[in-house]
Amino acid sequence: MIELRGVRKTFGDKVAVxxxxxxVPRGATYGLxxxxxxxxxxxxRMLLHIIEPDAGEIRILGDPAQREVLDRIxxxxxxxxxYRRMRVAxxxxxxxETKGMPPSQSKPLIHEWxxxxxxxxxxxSRVQELSKGMQQKIQFISAILHDPDIVILDEPxxxxxxxxxxxxxxxxxDLKRREKTIIFCTHMIEQAERICDHVCIIAxxxxxxxxxxxxxxxxxxxxxxRIGFETWSGQAVEAVRRAPxxxxxxxxxxxLEATLRADARPHxxxxxxxxxxxxxxxxxxxxxxxxxxFVQRVGATPAQIEAEQQQLAAAAAG
Amino acid sequence: MSKAWAVVKREFGETTRTKMxxxxxxxxPILILLLMFAPLLFMGSSFGERDVVVLDATGEGLGNxxxxxxxxxxxxxxxxxxxxxxxxxxxxxxxxxADAAIDALRDRVRAEELxxxxxxxxxxxxxxxxxxxxxxxxAGQIVSSEIRRxxxxxxxxxxxQTAGIDPSTxxxxxxxxxxxxxxxxxxxxxxxxxxxxxLSMVLGYSIFLVVMLYGQxxxxxxxxxxxxxxxxxxFSSMRARDLMYGKIAGIGGAGLLQMAVWTIxxxxxxxxxxxxxxxxxxxxxxxxxxVPWEVGAAFLVFFFGGFLLYSALYAVIGAIATTDxxxxxxxxxxxxxxxxxxxxLFAGLENPDAPxxxxxxLIPFTSPVTMPVRxxxxxxxxxxxxxxxxxxxxxxxxxxxxxxxxxxxxMLSTGKRPSMREVMRWLRTA
Numbered sequence: 001m002i003e004l005r006g007v008r009k010t011f012g013d014k015v016a017v018x019x020x021x022x023x024v025p026r027g028a029t030y031g032l033x034x035x036x037x038x039x040x041x042x043x044x045r046m047l048l049h050i051i052e053p054d055a056g057e058i059r060i061l062g063d064p065a066q067r068e069v070l071d072r073i074x075x076x077x078x079x080x081x082x083y084r085r086m087r088v089a090x091x092x093x094x095x096x097e098t099k100g101m102p103p104s105q106s107k108p109l110i111h112e113w114x115x116x117x118x119x120x121x122x123x124x125s126r127v128q129e130l131s132k133g134m135q136q137k138i139q140f141i142s143a144i145l146h147d148p149d150i151v152i153l154d155e156p157x158x159x160x161x162x163x164x165x166x167x168x169x170x171x172x173x174d175l176k177r178r179e180k181t182i183i184f185c186t187h188m189i190e191q192a193e194r195i196c197d198h199v200c201i202i203a204x205x206x207x208x209x210x211x212x213x214x215x216x217x218x219x220x221x222x223x224x225x226r227i228g229f230e231t232w233s234g235q236a237v238e239a240v241r242r243a244p245x246x247x248x249x250x251x252x253x254x255x256l257e258a259t260l261r262a263d264a265r266p267h268x269x270x271x272x273x274x275x276x277x278x279x280x281x282x283x284x285x286x287x288x289x290x291x292x293x294f295v296q297r298v299g300a301t302p303a304q305i306e307a308e309q310q311q312l313a314a315a316a317a318g
Numbered sequence: 319m320s321k322a323w324a325v326v327k328r329e330f331g332e333t334t335r336t337k338m339x340x341x342x343x344x345x346x347p348i349l350i351l352l353l354m355f356a357p358l359l360f361m362g363s364s365f366g367e368r369d370v371v372v373l374d375a376t377g378e379g380l381g382n383x384x385x386x387x388x389x390x391x392x393x394x395x396x397x398x399x400x401x402x403x404x405x406x407x408x409x410x411x412x413x414x415x416a417d418a419a420i421d422a423l424r425d426r427v428r429a430e431e432l433x434x435x436x437x438x439x440x441x442x443x444x445x446x447x448x449x450x451x452x453x454x455x456x457a458g459q460i461v462s463s464e465i466r467r468x469x470x471x472x473x474x475x476x477x478x479q480t481a482g483i484d485p486s487t488x489x490x491x492x493x494x495x496x497x498x499x500x501x502x503x504x505x506x507x508x509x510x511x512x513x514x515x516x517l518s519m520v521l522g523y524s525i526f527l528v529v530m531l532y533g534q535x536x537x538x539x540x541x542x543x544x545x546x547x548x549x550x551x552x553f554s555s556m557r558a559r560d561l562m563y564g565k566i567a568g569i570g571g572a573g574l575l576q577m578a579v580w581t582i583x584x585x586x587x588x589x590x591x592x593x594x595x596x597x598x599x600x601x602x603x604x605x606x607x608x609v610p611w612e613v614g615a616a617f618l619v620f621f622f623g624g625f626l627l628y629s630a631l632y633a634v635i636g637a638i639a640t641t642d643x644x645x646x647x648x649x650x651x652x653x654x655x656x657x658x659x660x661x662x663l664f665a666g667l668e669n670p671d672a673p674x675x676x677x678x679x680l681i682p683f684t685s686p687v688t689m690p691v692r693x694x695x696x697x698x699x700x701x702x703x704x705x706x707x708x709x710x711x712x713x714x715x716x717x718x719x720x721x722x723x724x725x726x727x728x729m730l731s732t733g734k735r736p737s738m739r740e741v742m743r744w745l746r747t748a
Contacts, residue, residue, distance in 0.1 A: 048554040050730065067557070075554040081547030086332065097324035098555040142551070 001026040001181055002047065002150070007056030009042055016042040018205040019056065024198070027179040029172075031196035031213075033189050033290065035302035037309035039205040040185045041078060044152055047183075048075060061149070071100040074148035078155045078185070080139050084128035088119070088138055091127060095142035106145060113141045117167065133164050140168060144175070151175060154185040169195070187302060189291045201294055203305050208297045213290075220293040223247075223260035225269065228282030236278045243272055255282065322560040322567075325552075329568025333535070334575065343576045347583035367403045368433035368461065371423055374408055375416045375440045380472055381408040384436060387468035402461060413440040427455055436465055443476055515667055517609065518691045521617060522663045524580070525687050526656060529624045532573040534649075536566055536629040540636025540725070541645055549729040558726035563718070566629045570622060577621050581614050609694065616703065617690045623710045624686025628656060630714070630721040637728030640735050659684030663691055670695035680706050682713035720745055 002024040009017045017039040024030045032040050045051045047058060049067060060069045083091055089110055096106035114120045117137045119130075127135060136159065144151055153172070157165045172195065175182055186192050192199065193213065200210035209216055229236045232254055240256055241249050245264035250257040260269060266285045273280065288296075295301055300308070333339055370388070374381025385406040411419045416439070423435045434454025441448040450473075452465045475485045540562075543549045552561050588609070631652045639645035659678055666675035670692060678684040679692045685706045692698055727744045728736070736744070 045550075045730075050550060050553045070555055073554070075551065077547065077550045077554070079547040079550065081543075081549070081551050083332075083542070083548060084546065090331075094324060094328050095551070095555075097327075098321050098552060100320070139551075 001028070001061065002183075003057075003059040004043070004047075005057045005059075007043070007046060007053045007058060009039075009046060009051065009053050015205050017046070017053075020202070020205075020207055022200050022207065022210055024181060024183060026181055028198045029176050029182045029184060029196045031192035031199040032183055032185045032202070033192050033199055033294075034187065034202040034208075035305040035309070036187050037306060038187075038202045040187075040202065041154060043202075044075075044154060044183070044185060047152070048073065071146070072149045074099075074143040074146065074151045076140055076143040076151075076153045076156055078158075080136060082127050082135060082139055082142075085126055087124055087126055088114070088130070089123040091138065092142055092145055096145050099146040099148070101146045109145055109147075110141075113145060116171075117141065133160055136160055137164065137168075140171075144171070148180070150181045150183070152183045152185070155187070156184070157186075157188075157191065187306075189294060189302065190289070193290045199290065201290065201297075203294070203298050203302075204309075209293060216290070216293065217287055220288045220296065222288050222292075222296070223262065223264060223266065224286045224288060224292075225258050225260065225266045226255060226282060226284055226286045227258060227273075227280065228255040230279040230281045239273060239276050239278050240269075243269055245269055245272075257286065321556040322564040325556075325561055325564025326568040326571065329539070329565050330571045331568075333569055333572035339572060339576065343579050346576070346580050347587070367405065369405045369431070370407075370433055370465075371426075371435040372406055372408045373416070373419055373423060373435055373437045374410045375413045376438050376442050377413070377440060378443065378476070379410075380438050380442065380476060381410060383472035383476065384408075384438065384468050387471050388465070402464060416440075424453065427453065430455070434461075436469065438469070443473055443480070514694060518663070518667060518694050521694065522660065522687050522691045524577075525617070525621050525624060525690065526660045528573055528577060528621060529628050529656065529686060530653065532569055532625055533628045533632040536569050537632035537636040537645055537649070538642075539565055539569065540633045540729075541639060541642065544637060544729050545640070553726075553729070558729060559722035562630075562633050562722055562725045566626060566633060570625050570629065573625055574618065574622050577618060581617060585614060613690065613693050616693055619707060620686045620690050620710070623707070623714060624656075626714045627682065627686070627710065627717055628652070630718045634721045634724050634728070637725040638736055638741060644735055655683035656687065659687035662688050666691055666695060680709060682706075682710045685710055723747070 002022075004020055004022050007017060007020045008015075020039070020043060032043065034040055042051070046053045047060070049070065061072065063069070083094075086094070092110045092113075093103045093106050096109075097103060111120065111123070114123055117140075119134060119137060122130060122134065127138065130138065140156065143153070156168060156172070160168065172182060172184075184192055184196055189201070197213055198211065199213055199216060201208040209220070211219075227240060237249070237251065237256065240246060240258055243258075245261050245268050247259045247261050249259075258269065260266065270280075270283055273283075291302070298305065372381040372384050372388075374384075385408050388404040388406050409419065416437070420435075420437060423432065426432045427434055434452060437451045437453070439448045439450065442450055450469050452462055454461060478485045478488060543552070543561075549558075549561070632649075635645050635648045635652060639648055662675055662678040662684060665672045666678075666688060669675070675688060675692065676698075679689040679698065680702065689698075689703065689706050693703065724741055724744050727747070728741075
């Protein structure tokens with residue numbers, strides 16, 4: 001469906017995307033994840049011909065990407081942009097026309113969508129008269145109005161209240177049911193984990209991990225157990241830390257998460273703790289979260305990477 | 319292509335739907351008409367009856383001659399022979415009593431019994447120092463010039479009589495010679511020099527102003543698309559240059575529509591306006607020049623060409639600026655050639671064959687303003703007009719090509735405004 005091979009893009013001496021390979025299968029809900037500044041938006045812009053890669057190949061729907069294919073893609077950019085003085089219906093009709101859909105075809109669809117998103121009475125309002133949330137919904141409509149095969153959503157939920165987030169999530173799930181290919185770009189890894197079936201995590205312009213979410217998790221399952229004590233005590237925590245099969249320990253308030261050595265079994269630690277007389281309230285092996293996998297592979301949290309990027313940018317500007 | 323067309327339609331629609339545009343298109347011509355004819359209307363309305371005393375201290379009856387002169391309508395240049403009507407009373411005084419009489423008359427003027435009085439001092443005919451005077455309630459230009467003419471005529475005729483010369487012989491000898499200046503070959507616009515100059519200024523100024531106004535609208539639109547992040551959305555559907563060209567064409571189309579409405583209106587006004595005023599007994603034919611239709615066509619061609627050229631530059635400013643203030647600072651250097659073209663008009667009005675004016679009408683950055691005016695003042699050979707249009711077209715293509723490159727990169731860049739060097743580098747990239 002979408003294939004990137006060795007795609008590279010630099011701006012001056014800054015490498016935005018360093019030889020990226022990825023494959024988005026047809027009908028996938030594909031999460032392109034990573035901290036801000038990782039190269040997600042640059043990758044998307046190259047997919048859409050907004051900028052051209054310095055090297056590498058991009059194939060969309062089987063062909064080396066041609067401009068004509070853009071009509072079959074819908075795009076919601078991270079930074080929202082609408083003509084504020086235009087009337088809503090006219091704006092949507094214009095965006096549909098830029099995607100090759102004549103006004104006669106888009107007209108009934110516009111009313112359908114406005115109705116669905118509770119904006120039917122706003123068709124003749126000027127965009128600037130709408131609230132921020134409504135404007136976001138208008139832009140969301142403009143990304144999917146022409147019924148594209150591929151929908152690219154860059155941080156679609158940012159700045160939306162919970163109710164509207166849910167409205168848009170329902171639409172995304174609906175698109176998924178209709179086997180549209182969805183590329184979902186976000187730095188909120190946890191959020192993507194719940195929606196996507198495929199992911200690609202990038203950091204510093206390079207791919208960290210990619211594949212089917214279930215496969216990624218299995219590969220990086222590691223040996224994690226969650227431990228809760230009947231009564232929290234330093235002694236009990238120490239007992240876990242000192243256990244020979246434990247690699248490291250994350251404390252989360254009233255419970256612990258311990259990562260075991262690859263050759264250890266969760267059962268071994270349980271036996272040991274019981275032997276030492278630690279009274280347990282909970283003990284269960286846990287799946288690795290994408291966030292945990294990110295930390296494991298990159299050696300830093302997404303937030304740390306972002307801070308690092310910002311420092312680099314500040315140094316470059318200074 | 320159809321995508322650029324969507325942009326053209328959007329820009330044209332959004333521009334022509336604004337109140338500013340509708341009002342400007344409808345009332346622009348009315349404004350032009352007012353400018354052309356208002357002076358005549360107001361002039362007509364100011365005529366009236368005046369009670370005037372002629373205070374004659376000359377001792378040789380010149381007062382009666384002045385009164386006779388004032389009885390004939392005298393307004394300079396009015397071929398219909400209209401003017402103020404004067405009810406004159408002649409009051410003869412001894413030179414010694416003149417001052418007292420003047421004071422009395424001033425009191426009567428203040429009391430509004432009189433419009434004013436004319437004072438003819440002793441020795442007015444023979445002395446070079448004696449000075450006649452008009453004192454009135456207001457210092458109206460027309461009244462004062464009518465009275466001056468009556469006084470001058472009376473005194474001059476008396477001088478001729480004293481010298482034994484028949485005034486009618488002199489009048490016949492001094493009758494003005496009819497004279498006309500023409501350029502050989504081309505069919506020129508016809509009319510009085512004043513009316514042609516007025517038309518030239520109106521034309522030159524409208525092109526200058528409209529190119530600037532619509533160019534600025536392109537700039538603001540581009541800046542909006544950059545600042546409000548609309549460009550990225552649109553670039554995901556079409557080439558950057560299609561958006562830029564579509565925007566310029568759409569706004570330019572709106573401008574062209576407005577100019578066409580104005581031109582047609584002006585044409586109608588010139589054809590039927592004269593008739594209208596003639597039927598109401600006002601002869602204004604001399605104020606309305608007869609302009610060949612080519613000038614109207616050239617006016618639209620050069621307006622549109624000038625607009626395309628400058629709006630491409632305006633689009634670049636919009637794309638590299640980050641705020642309105644920054645854009646306004648960048649505007650001046652870009653607009654300088656257009657200003658220069660406008661100032662060249664003055665040289666052209668002095669002497670239409672002035673080398674600077676002729677050169678300006680060929681140079682693409684100034685020709686949009688200067689060439690149409692040159693065509694009115696003294697028609698250049700057809701090949702020069704063709705050359706000017708050709709050069710303009712070539713320049714438009716060159717500038718648009720470069721502008722599109724800078725535009726594409728500028729629209730997506732964030733942060734600081736790029737330096738001149740960076741912009742040059744953008745130009746070199748593919």
